[in-house]
Amino acid sequence: MAGTEDKKKSSAKQSGGKKKEVKKETGLGLSNRKADNFGEWYSEVVVNGEMIEYYDISGCYILRPWAMSIWEVMQEFFDAEIKKMKVKNCYFPLFVSPGVLQKEKDHVEGFAPEVAWVTKSGETDLEIPIAIRPTSETVMYPYYSKWIRGHRDLPLKLNQWCNVVRWEFSNPTPFIRSREFLWQEGHTAFATKEEADAEVLEILELYRRIYEEYLAIPIIKGKKSELEKFAGGLYTTSVEAFIPNTGRGIQGATSHCLGQNFAKMFEINFENEKGEKAMAWQNSWAYSTRTIGVMVMVHGDDKGLVLPPKVASVQVIVIPVPYKDADTQGIFDACSATVNSLLEAGIRADSDVRDNYSPGWKYSHWEMKGVPLRIEIGPKDLANKQVRAVRRDNSAKQDIPSADLVEKVKDLLHNIQQNLFNEAKQKRDACVQVIHTWDEFVEALNQRKMILAPWCDEEEVEVDVKARTKGEMGAAKTLCSPFDQPELPEGTKCFASGKPARKWTYWGRSY
């Protein structure tokens, strides 16, 4: 690309002998390409985009401000929405005693291998080891049992923003699979299954909005298979995203109906309106910092991160482009004025007026960080009372009369947000393959597709498919059965078992 070449030249020319050092310090330029070495590209882009720093304990990562600000935008949205639903925030301890952790058998089996145990304080051995929460069902529910006595205590709707620890050994990946991560976990209890069912979907819709409206990532809403559902729960719904480059599905967030299983174990009973003893219906739901990783994977390109405007802490970066004889002060003043106008209009704008970096270097730097819109102001722009706007998503350039600045920038940001979603949806849709037979399934899997197949919905068949597709790339499994079901004509057979198909289900390799 000519643009990139220009930048390199400009950078080399202006920073002269310091170029090499500058390059080392800020990690300008990626040495891996997204299409060629996706894994290396991802590691490089999260570090060079200053979202992540690798940490000296494997599987733990530092979330730098550039990532944290994205988390905060999503948090602000979600927290306000659940407060409208009368969910209240609380904070339960990080630690769980072993007795409580092991109370729900299926649940503990699902998490036990990944639980981190504290056994010492200072030089002293603890009397009994204490677990660090991998999730908080067993932490919270003994107290739900205490707090819920009568029907007037229901619904009980709590949420916490916290860290959890799952000491996994497979493929630690920043944001996507880390030993400690940040999330919210909502835990609610209702008098009736109907209320619980309704909330599961209400929350799932918020998760869809986080992905589609904030992160510009298309997702599929659906129900998990029995094999893939939350350990100990009744059913799990999820939003599923897809990474075209690796051909892997990724569970975006989950909203579980736990049914009455935990209520039984933890004795969460209440006296209903008729004065009879009844058992509570429970949900739990969570989304984590994984969201940020999915965003990087879906939108990032060979120049670095690409941030959707709605979550970018800097939506517009203004860069002065002084030229030898030009009115340098005038250019810098125009930059400040531009930033101020945008800030006043509620647009998150900043300028980069450092004098030790060339404009070209700055272009690359802010492209690496994924800022949605760059505004350049040079002598010609000053003379013409305009600014030049360059979009991060498609590199399109446009001169904007200074008089129309705010309006045009708002339009552009809106447009970028929409375009990122549309592009991502187009790519995702191109990966979806509808199949009917095992041979088609295997071929589509080899082509890294997100496979929509008629399925008999039997657990042993899913186990069998996993076994038959086991390999270096990982086995195929169900992603979800979409709520939006295509027609399933009478007599359609399961692609894997040949038995009558009961539903369309997405299959694929996954994270």
Next chain:
Amino acid sequence: MAGTEDKKKSSAKQSGGKKKEVKKETGLGLSNRKADNFGEWYSEVVVNGEMIEYYDISGCYILRPWAMSIWEVMQEFFDAEIKKMKVKNCYFPLFVSPGVLQKEKDHVEGFAPEVAWVTKSGETDLEIPIAIRPTSETVMYPYYSKWIRGHRDLPLKLNQWCNVVRWEFSNPTPFIRSREFLWQEGHTAFATKEEADAEVLEILELYRRIYEEYLAIPIIKGKKSELEKFAGGLYTTSVEAFIPNTGRGIQGATSHCLGQNFAKMFEINFENEKGEKAMAWQNSWAYSTRTIGVMVMVHGDDKGLVLPPKVASVQVIVIPVPYKDADTQGIFDACSATVNSLLEAGIRADSDVRDNYSPGWKYSHWEMKGVPLRIEIGPKDLANKQVRAVRRDNSAKQDIPSADLVEKVKDLLHNIQQNLFNEAKQKRDACVQVIHTWDEFVEALNQRKMILAPWCDEEEVEVDVKARTKGEMGAAKTLCSPFDQPELPEGTKCFASGKPARKWTYWGRSY
């Protein structure tokens, strides 16, 4: 008190046979008095006020929504203020490897006995034990070393909102001393000591505002002694509160200048403007959920919590007071209308329209929870187009014409906030005792005073005072040397050593 008696009668009459059960479920009424059994009173009030639930692991507590909402109000204030100062939020891991933890000798000595160690995941022993952060200096600073290269990388100002763990064995107390707690920790690095010094005080002023403007608690700003300063730092400033009932000082929050000590250990160097190698100056500062405990201790009374309006999640509770032949629907409608008017004016109001509790029971319930203002609406109020307002802080009653509702309630809330601070200050000030001799010191200590004494500022003298005052109640120590120093006439002697006094310092027992 007649008022209390009335309520009890009313409650007994209207809830009839259910009274006992109701009392058990919500813990109405305190069995301990603040003046008689302070410790038991405190435990009871945080539980019955629904701030805390005791947890099955000693020293860990559940922060219920009523406490969490207070934390969120303070967080919103502080987070916005530090963002104005260009501090950015980030998130570093919960875990620290032993090598890094032990890098700064004084620092690790200060924390080592309280560090919790993870040694196992699932059934597998870890190769090396991993510590849980008691604070994050050693977690963060290796990366500051990496990120800070030139003077343009400074100042670096990061903050995180997180949990930390200090496995202490002495006197766990909800909010005040718990094995896990929530806090913010700011960690900043500067090119010059002047900038670091200035920030220490800027942050300390925010801590003062949290205590004085939000929690209505008077504090003293000052500097910690060498013995009491942060392990490994250069100097520590703090805001110190005082609990008159126990005669103990309590460190409210700390803002440390770390000097260059950590920078030396972690090699946080940079090239200054002259191209020379220089070492960064660092600060760290934190406040925690302890703030909430101090608030409970200072303002709470024998009826329960007393919340300052600025941090109360419910500032006004509206209670219908129906009477047999009266227009019940009209009363309920007036309650909704009142809540809506207040909400529209930005006042956090709610109503308690439950039909299974009597008005008297509700009065006690919301008094226990500390809601600043209660509004009662009965037939007479309806007829007179007024509401009755009852203050939590001083039980004062006032009829407010409905037409003046918003304005009067705003005034009242403002007044309550101010009054709580004034009352607390008066009580605190009454506990301050200026002394000059050892005998006076011992007498004041026995009287549970906050002692202001001329001191030679020598570490061994403080050690000696601690040794000489050791006893069941705990030894006396320095709280802080106030920035606001009274005159120290030439020739004034240290109360303890008889050497020339160098400063006035607050002494006392403390939490």
